[in-house]
């Protein structure tokens with residue numbers, strides 16, 4: 004880790020053009036960032052590069068070892084380039100991802116990302132999450148105006164509705180306060196600090212059980228694999244040149260016990276028979292090796308409570324089902340939006356004006372975030388097995404629709420890849436799948452039973468997508484420009 008030595012003075016040019024030197028005390032920080040995970044580390048580098056004095060407080064600066072955030076979509080990779088962080092994917096044995104393979108009842112179909120228009124380097128990337136985060140932390144810490152320190156933030160310092168900084172426990176156990184005109188909370192999916200900054204409605208539709216498969220070839224190298232299994236999807240993708248991540252979705256919050264062997268039994272008897280034969284033995288070996296990890300899959304629409312002096316970013320702010328691997332892409336895209344908004348500001352001391360101005364962040368982020376969020380929620384529901392014949396017909400229709408190729412394949416894949424931030428396009432494809440499903444039920448002969456299944460399919464499809472759109476905010480999603488905050492100008496220089 005490239006951390007700066009305490010007390011070492013280095014000079015840097017501030018946003019106002021004045022030459023400052025970094026100081027150990029950090030009492031004139033422009034921004035405090037809580038958490039140096041995907042969002043916090045990328046944000047620290049981004050704001051540091053913009054010339055702000057950034058203080059990052061991270062609970063644990065050692066390399067994380069987690070089963071989350073291992074596949075970055077091409078849209079996320081483009082954001083990484085935009086932020087100048089793409090070299091953080093070098094030297095970590097990251098693998099290039101060119102699309103997905105979808106499996107259903109022994110059939111498979113390959114869905115390539117539409118990357119023709121991009122530089123040959125652009126594709127998805129998959130890797131060990133901890134290695135990627137560590138590279139971003141190291142890169143942020145190379146900037147003289149970014150100070151990265153280990154500590155656990157215990158609360159936000161609030162005075163009459165304005166956040167003035169944080170209280171945190173240092174590595175040595177001392178409880179201290181840190182002040183800055185802007186605090187950005189990026190403390191992840193289990194955030195303890197989000198409560199006052201948003202209205203959290205966390206849903207946990209399922210859990211992922213994670214295994215690492217060694218020495219096996221995936222049927223489609225350099226592709227993500229999604230198995231439409233019963234009761235719910237199974238994912239495979241490489242995370243290094245020798246390892247494949249497997250994530251098994253288990254609906255609900257309750258998991259078979261790891262301790263008494265129920266989980267291993269479930270994986271061997273229910274899941275193993277459904278995985279592609281090419282990875283079967285490696286899958287069983289991974290179960291026997293015993294390194295089984297679990298994570299709840301959370302989803303939470305963004306419902307900010309705009310607050311002077313503070314912002315929420317990353318999973319602390321907004322979560323979606325990880326089936327489509329969209330979380331990091333949303334977080335990085337949000338950072339690009341925020342960076343562009345902050346560009347005209349010299350500092351954040353006029354908290355009132357800055358807070359009002361930053362309300363536009365919530366609308367400007369919507370095209371990318373709501374497309375990825377809605378797709379993740381809708382696809383998860385469609386991809387789960389169901390006792391309802393109509394929902395099984397929808398799942399079948401989805402598989403066959405994307406297998407048609409052409410726009411039926413590239414359209415949905417571009418949405419998933421974060422390459423087409425268009426909620427309208429998403430809704431059109433979703434209902435095209437539903438209508439395709441109904442059409443197949445009615446051809447060649449529409450029996451009353453099949454007509455009824457078709458009606459239920461349409462009702463089921465609507466029942467899936469409309470509540471997600473409602474939670475995302477219909478107007479923000481489809482008519483963002485109708486919000487006054489969308490057009491808000493930065494505060495005048497004199498007021499900062």
Ligand SMILES: Cc1cc2nc3c(=O)[nH]c(=O)nc-3n(C[C@H](O)[C@H](O)[C@H](O)COP(=O)(O)OP(=O)(O)OC[C@H]3O[C@@H](n4cnc5c(N)ncnc54)[C@H](O)[C@@H]3O)c2cc1C
Pocket residue numbers: 037038039040041042043060061062063070071072073074075076154155156157189190191192194195211298299300301316317318319325327328329330331332334
């Ligand atoms: C099972 C699973 C699989 C996923 N797979 C993918 C995927 O393949 N692709 C993808 O794009 N997304 C994926 N995601 C989502 C992705 O992991 C998140 O969107 C992403 O990690 C969010 O980044 P973050 O910085 O908000 O949170 P994190 O990366 O979790 O970082 C939060 C940081 O805050 C620190 N912290 C927490 N509390 C405090 C505190 N009080 N004080 C100081 N520091 C604190 C933590 O130590 C941590 O370093 C997955 C999610 C899950 C659950």
